[in-house]
Amino acid sequence: MKWSKSKALSLSLVSAMLISSVVGCGGNVQESVSDGTDVAQGASDATTIEPTETATADSAETTITVSIQTGTGVEEGWQAVADAYMEMHPDVKVVLDLKASDGYDQWVQNVFASTDTTSVDIVNINLAGDAKTGKSINYNDYIDNDSPYSDGTWKEQFEYGKQVINMADNTFDALSLDSVQVLWLYNQDIFDEVGVSVPTTWDELIDVCQKIQDAGYQPIAMPGDYDSFYSGTMGWLAQIYADQTTRSMIEVFKAQPGDYCYDPDIDDYFVYDPTDCFNDDSDKVTQNPVRAFAAIKDGTYAADSVGMKTVWQNFAKVLPGYAGGDAMFGTDADGAKTLFYQGKAAMMVNGGWGITMFMNDMKALEAGEEVKDSAGNVINDMQAFTLGTFNMPSMEGEGIEAKARTIEVANGFLGCVSKDQAHNDQVVDFLMFYSSVEGMSIYINNAIAAGACPSGASLVYGVEYPEEIQNAFSGLTFIGNAQKGFNNTLARGIGESAETFRNFYDYSYKYLTGTITIDEWASEHKTNVMDNLENAMAEKGISDKDLENPANEPTGE
Numbered sequence: 001m002k003w004s005k006s007k008a009l010s011l012s013l014v015s016a017m018l019i020s021s022v023v024g025c026g027g028n029v030q031e032s033v034s035d036g037t038d039v040a041q042g043a044s045d046a047t048t049i050e051p052t053e054t055a056t057a058d059s060a061e062t063t064i065t066v067s068i069q070t071g072t073g074v075e076e077g078w079q080a081v082a083d084a085y086m087e088m089h090p091d092v093k094v095v096l097d098l099k100a101s102d103g104y105d106q107w108v109q110n111v112f113a114s115t116d117t118t119s120v121d122i123v124n125i126n127l128a129g130d131a132k133t134g135k136s137i138n139y140n141d142y143i144d145n146d147s148p149y150s151d152g153t154w155k156e157q158f159e160y161g162k163q164v165i166n167m168a169d170n171t172f173d174a175l176s177l178d179s180v181q182v183l184w185l186y187n188q189d190i191f192d193e194v195g196v197s198v199p200t201t202w203d204e205l206i207d208v209c210q211k212i213q214d215a216g217y218q219p220i221a222m223p224g225d226y227d228s229f230y231s232g233t234m235g236w237l238a239q240i241y242a243d244q245t246t247r248s249m250i251e252v253f254k255a256q257p258g259d260y261c262y263d264p265d266i267d268d269y270f271v272y273d274p275t276d277c278f279n280d281d282s283d284k285v286t287q288n289p290v291r292a293f294a295a296i297k298d299g300t301y302a303a304d305s306v307g308m309k310t311v312w313q314n315f316a317k318v319l320p321g322y323a324g325g326d327a328m329f330g331t332d333a334d335g336a337k338t339l340f341y342q343g344k345a346a347m348m349v350n351g352g353w354g355i356t357m358f359m360n361d362m363k364a365l366e367a368g369e370e371v372k373d374s375a376g377n378v379i380n381d382m383q384a385f386t387l388g389t390f391n392m393p394s395m396e397g398e399g400i401e402a403k404a405r406t407i408e409v410a411n412g413f414l415g416c417v418s419k420d421q422a423h424n425d426q427v428v429d430f431l432m433f434y435s436s437v438e439g440m441s442i443y444i445n446n447a448i449a450a451g452a453c454p455s456g457a458s459l460v461y462g463v464e465y466p467e468e469i470q471n472a473f474s475g476l477t478f479i480g481n482a483q484k485g486f487n488n489t490l491a492r493g494i495g496e497s498a499e500t501f502r503n504f505y506d507y508s509y510k511y512l513t514g515t516i517t518i519d520e521w522a523s524e525h526k527t528n529v530m531d532n533l534e535n536a537m538a539e540k541g542i543s544d545k546d547l548e549n550p551a552n553e554p555t556g557e
Contacts, residue, residue, distance in 0.1 A: 061091045061092070062091065062092045062093070062423065062426045063092075063093045063094075063095055063119070064092060064093070064094045064095065064121050064122070064426065064427055064430050065094075065095045065097055065119050065120050065121045065122070066078060066082070066094065066095065066096050066097065066098070066121065066122045067097045067098065067099055067108075067111075067120045067121075067122065067123055068098060068099070068122060068123060068124050068414065069098065069099055069100070069101045069104050069124055070098035070099065070100065070101075071101075071452070072450060072451055072452045072453070073446075073447035073448075073450035073451060073452025074098060074447070074452070075096060075098055075450075076446045076447055076449065076450040077442075077443040077444070077446050077447035077450070077452070078096055078098075078443065079096055079446070080442050080443065080445075080446035081094075081433070081434055081439055081442050081443050082094035082096060084433075084438075084439070084442050085430055085433050085434075085439075088433075092426060092430070094430065097120070104124065104127055105127040105128075105129070108123050108124065108125070108127050108128045108131075109127075109128055109129055109131040110131075111123060111128075111417060112128050112131040112132045112135045112136070112417065113131055115135050115417055115418070115419070118417060120417055121416055121417055121419075121423075121427050122414055122415070122416055122427065122430075122431070123414075123415055123416075123417065124413050124414070124415070125173055125174050125413055125414070125415020125416075126174055126413035126415075127413075128415065130539070132173065132415065133541075135417065135418055136171075136173040136415050136416060136417065136418055137173060137415070137416040137417075137418045137424050137427065137428065138171045138172060138173055139172045139173060139175060139428070140165075140170060140171065140172045142154060142428050142432075143155045143160065143172065147432045147436065148429070148432065148433075149432055149433045149436035149438060149439065150436050150437070154432050154435070156461075157432070157435050157436055157437075157460060157461060158177055158435050158459050158460045158461060159410070159459040159461070160283065161281050161282060161283035161284075162176070162179070162281075162409070162410040162459055162481075163175070163176060163282075163410060164176070164282075164410070164484075165282050169553070170261065173415045173416070174412075174413040174414065174415050175412060175413075175414040175415070175431060175435065176409075176410035176411050176412035176413055176414070176459070177410065177412050177414075177435055177440065177458060177459045177460050178410065178411045178412055178454075178455060178456060178457075178458055178459060179352075179408070179409070179410060179411070179455070179456035179457050179458075179459055180351055180352060180353075180407070180408070180409050180410075180411045180455045180456050181351065181352045181406060181407070181408045181456055181476060181478070182236050182240070182349065182350070182351050182392075182406050182407040182408070183349070183350070183351075183352065183389050183390065183391055183392070183406065183476070184347055184348070184349055184350075184389065184390050184391070184392070185340070185347065185348050185349075185350050185354055185355070185358070185387060185388070185389055186198070186346060186347045186348075186387075186388045186389070186390065187340070187343060187345075187346045187347070187385050187386070187387070187388075188385065188386035188387065188388040189343075189385040189386055190212065190215075190217055190343070190346040190385075191346065191388070193215065194211050194212050194215045194217075194346075195211070196208045196211050196212065198388070198390040199390070199393045200390075200393055200394065201393050201394050201395070201396060202314050202317075202318075202393050202394065202395040202396065203396065204393060205318065205393045206317055206318060206322075209318060209322040210322075212322075212346045213322060217344065217345065217346050218322075218323070218324055218339065218344055218345040218346070219322040219323070219345070219346055219347060220318070220319075220322050220323040220345060220346070220347045220348065221323070221324075221331075221335075221336040221337070221339040221340045221344075221345035221347070221348040222234070222319060222320075222323035222324075222328050222331065222336060222348070222349070223328075223331050223332050223333045223335065223336045224319075224320060224323070224328035224329040224330070224331055225329065225330070225331065225332050226502075226505050227332065227333070228332070228333065229492070229501070229504060229505040229508060229509075230492075230501045230504075230505065232333055233333070233336070233349045233350075234508075235491075235492055236349065236407050237315070237349065238311075238488075238491045238492050238504075238508075239407065239482055239483055239488040239491040239492070240392055240404060240405065240406055240407060240482045240483075240488075241311045241314070241315075241392075241395055241404065242308065242311060242482075242487070242488045242490065242491035243404075243405055243482035243483075243487045243488050243491075244307070244311070244394065244395055244400050244401060244402060244403070244404055244405075245305060245307025245308055245310070245311060245399050245400060245401060246301070246307070246401070246486075246487045246488070247274045247279075247280070247401045247402040247487065248272065248274065248401055249292075249295070249301055249486070249487065250272055250279075250280045250285065250287070250485070250487075251272055252291060252292075252295045252300055252301065253287045253288060253291055253292045253295070253485065253486050254267065254270065254285050254286065254287060254288065254291075255267055255285075255286040255287065255288045255291075256288070256291075256551065258551050259286075259288050259291075259550070259551045260288075260551065260552055260553035261286050261288055261553075262286060263286050266283065266284060266285060266286065267285060267286050270284060270285040274401055274402035275402070277402075277403070277405050277479055277480025278480055280484070280485060280487070281481075281484070282484065282485075287485045287486060288550060289486070289540055289542060289554070290542055290546050290547060290550040290552075290554050291550045292485075292486040292489065293533070293536075293537050293540070293542055293547060294547040294550050296489070296490070296494070296529070296533060297533065297544075297547055301486075301489075301490065302490075302526070303490045303494075303522070303525045303526040303528070303529040303530075304522035304523060304525060304526040305399060306398050306399040307398070307399025307400060307401070308399070308490075308522060308525070309399070309518050309519075309521075309522050310395065310397040310398050310399045310400060311395060312508075312511060312518060312521060312522075313397075313518055314395050314397070315512065316511065316512055316518075319512055320512060320513070324339075324345075326513065329509065329513075333374070334373035334374055334375055334377070336348055337373060337379075338373060338379050341361070341371070341379050341382045341383070342379070342380075342381050342382060342383060343383035343385060351455055351456075352454075352455050352456040352473065352476065353453055353454070353455040353456075355387070355389065355472050355473070356453045356454055356455075356469070356472055357453055358387050359472065360453070361382075362384060365382055365384055366384070389475065389476070391404075391406060391477065391479050392404040392405070392406045392479070403479075404479070404482075405479050405480035405481060405482040406479055406480070406481070406482060407481065407482060407483045408478055408479065408480065408481040408482075408483075409481055409483055409484075410459055411455065411456075414431065416428070416431070435460055436460070437460060437461070437462040437463055440458055440460040440463045441463055441464075444458070444463065444465065448466065454469055454472070454473070456473060456476070457473050490525075490529055492504045493525075493528045493529060493532060494528070494529045494532050494533060494536040495532050495533075495535050495536030495539055496536075496539055497532055497535055497536075499532065500528055500529075500532040500536075503524070503528040504525070504528060507520075507521055507524040507525065507528070508521070538556070540554075541554055541555075541556040542554040542556060543555065543556050543557055545557065
């Protein structure tokens with residue numbers, strides 16, 4: 001897909017990205033990946049939004065308080081949804097009490113620590129950690145109920161198959177209604193000048209990089225700091241390409257007949273097919289987390305596999321040599337964007353939000369306005385050029401089992417504090433309206449005027465963006481999500497501890513700079529995984545004793 005520098009870019013763009021993923025169109029977004037299921041983007045300058053006058057009457061029989069993270073367009077979109085809902089339900093008041101992203105994780109964890117007294121209802125639950133356990137509404141208790149806001153069940157209003165379900169206890173407590181896809185952006189003008197085409201394999205990427213470098217350009221703008229390995233671009237790539245090596249492990253992870261989580265409605269019919277990039281989606285097969293961790297424990301699922309070595313050997317053929325050399329490790333996300341915008345680097349990896357940001361940034365450039373990075377620094381010497389996109393080039397070689405997928409996830413993570421049954425029912429009813437065609441369209445239309453940026457198509461069936469926005473994503477192709485289940489559990493160490501990510505960065509840096517061999521990298525990676533395995537299991541509520549009987553529901557004891 002291509003975006004021309006001469007195209008009229010009169011867009012005020014909107015996103016239904018519900019949490020801190022809603023950003024101003026001129027900003028730079030850094031995606032955050034924790035356990036491989038959440039995606040959060042920064043709005044660090046956000047401030048708490050006081051409830052509007054129309055949402056604070058004391059006479060309400062029921063008050064629903066929305067305390068998600070704020071960002072560009074969030075208040076306007078949610079207020080419009082709240083007003084429409086209150087018009088239909090005069091006995092309900094919806095209060096907006098939006099929060100800044102800084103410190104939100106601690107704040108939301110405190111909310112779940114005080115569920116008996118809190119007035120908060122709807123939050124970004126992906127940042128609540130273990131504090132939410134047993135204290136959040138399980139949407140699966142409502143998902144098959146008829147919706148008052150559509151002609152079917154709640155489940156039929158949106159793409160349920162893209163939601164994250166806790167396979168350990170079949171809970172669904174994070175409603176995500178927006179798509180995010182990680183892909184490559186490229187400077188079409190440089191590609192045309194050099195005479196290269198979009199690569200579809202990693203070997204082709206290497207060839208393209210060499211020709212671009214020979215022409216005097218830096219082929220790739222790649223952040224190589226710790227944040228990139230932990231929660232940004234290098235972390236994304238590690239997960240995406242580890243997935244190419246582990247597709248067959250679904251035969252080990254999948255629930256077996258008699259397992260506590262076995263679902264005969266889907267699992268009776270599952271057949272492994274690595275040519276189908278959606279083959280292991282949650283609505284096609286149930287994965288048993290106990291079996292997954294047992295496979296790691298006994299070495300069936302190995303961090304030092306031949307496939308993992310192939311992946312990192314391929315990384316080393318491109319990085320850092322085609323990304324500025326050692327300067328890559330001193331480059332952050334803003335620095336990579338600047339190199340790309342200045343026309344010095346021909347390619348970069350970004351999310352779908354990068355397309356709409358580019359469109360608006362080009363509009364600003366044409367108008368003679370300043371374009372700034374996420375830190376507020378002006379990007380000097382910015383060049384106008386035609387933007388193109390392509391999906392992840394597939395690696396080939398020993399241990400590679402299927403074509404590359406990408407991080408292609410649902411985003412939003414709206415969760416609810418569980419209270420009494422009647423209150424829970426009303427809060428879920430509000431979310432049913434929000435997640436309907438009518439509710440989501442209201443959100444989108446009002447957020448447009450506030451200048452928010454979309455990161456991808458809405459997952460609510462029937463929702464249409466304005467034509468310019470629809471066109472922005474029309475050229476994107478879903479190629480399957482690598483960030484689900486357990487396929488990339490070992491991509492960056494294991495679990496969520498700072499230690500495992502720091503270790504991963506340290507030995508990966510050593511390998512990419514030639515200090516250690518691939519075998520030494522693999523050995524350190526395996527040690528990192530095994531040393532942190534017990535903590536990672538505890539994060540999922542699984543104990544060593546549970547591994548002895550994987551058919552049983554884990555107790556964590």
